[in-house]
Amino acid sequence: MDPSFQTDHGNTEPAEPEDEYSGSQPPQFSEVRLRLVPLPDDGRLNVVGESHYQEALAVVAGGRTCGATFDEHIPVVAVLVPEPENPWDENAVRVDVLMGNRSLKVGYLSAGWAEDYQPELLELRAEGALGTCPARVTGGGDKYYGIYLHVARPEELRSGGDPIVAETTATGVLLRNDWSCTVTKEEEHQDVLRAFAPKGKQEYREVVASLGFCTIRGGKYAGGRAIEVRLGGKRVGQLTHAMTTRYGEIVARFAEKNLAVTCEAYTTRTAKGVEVELRMPRDPKRF
Known part of the structure; x- marks a missing residue:
């Protein structure tokens, strides 16, 4: 996959308001209780709200500083969690990073993309599963940590499931x-x-x-x-x-x-x- 290809458009409005928090939150872990299903990964999508989750991203990165190139970004597995109960945006999609049998909250999809992705992810959750995709962490040092996803467009999620892998975790497939x-x-x-x-x-x-x-x-x-x-x-x-x-x-x-x-x-x-x-x-x- 060409790492320069991006599905993200200009909308970077977070699914939760910027004024909800005053700075970075403590890391928030969740137990992974559903099956994890790899989503098609032929695209690149930005995550928003990372400034609220700098402590969590530092944990994910192990405190390392990432370089400027694709190969120097830290590869991780992201979990896309639909949040229709979110009081700030009923279309919200939370982005976690898989860490063993738990996941760590690191941001959200932008409001524009969340509205498109959430219905597909809710269908998946109704089947007892959450979608995962490759992701890469950027920044560190004197820069904010960030993260972006490798995931296909919403309309391609259900039609292009992984033909090889049924489930994935941070340690195996x-x-x-x-x-x-x-x-x-x-x-x-x-x-x-x-x-x-x-x-x-x-x-x-x-x-x-x-x-x-x-x-x-x-x-x-x-x-x-x-x-x-x-x-x-x-x-x-x-x-x-x-x-x-x-x-x-x-x-x-x-x-x-x-x-x-x-x-x-x-x-x-x-x-x-x-x-x-x-x-x-x-x-x-x-x-």
Whole structure:
């Protein structure tokens, strides 16, 4: 995405009046209780009212001073929270920054944009979710901290959901569960898999798998890498060369950002022992 592209127009009127506060407020954290859904990020949108949240932005930035270029701005994940109950503007959209299992209030969308974005975000909240998007922090030092968002226009939010990621947090991503993907080498890890086997009369057991990389030890592709599958932090198998080719770039991209990559999965009992099947996104090369 071209960082110079902006969806923001000239309206910078804050959703809450400038005279509501006399200076920066103490940091205001909120518990994240809803699912987090990544929004399409092909645009740039300014945030307003940051002068009221300088202490919070300093926490987000870790007290660092940002440079003047895009690459020197601090990348974060923003949460867009619709606030129809806001006494100052019933169309308000609050901007938080995700920090672990909590979010920290850092500003608002301008009144003009909030009116357009809020209906889409309210629909999302009715489904038990909040929208997130990449964002970058600017300033620090002898300048005010600021923040801007990478998010698509309101009319594009519902039609262009992320085809790869179902949920995101500050530390990891959960991939979409469009179709099944077989795991190999489970027979070597039955001691681990037994702890995740279906219980009682269950035909299958739902689990969450984490994905990384391992070295292929034998066969045609020996010495190459495969996507390793773990349950509870312990290895239970790996993907085939074909599936590693399909999903390797996705896993690597998030791993390079120090994000844990997870996916839904389920275990079953078979004549060969306990086996695990992953739920993964559609083939990224066939979108």
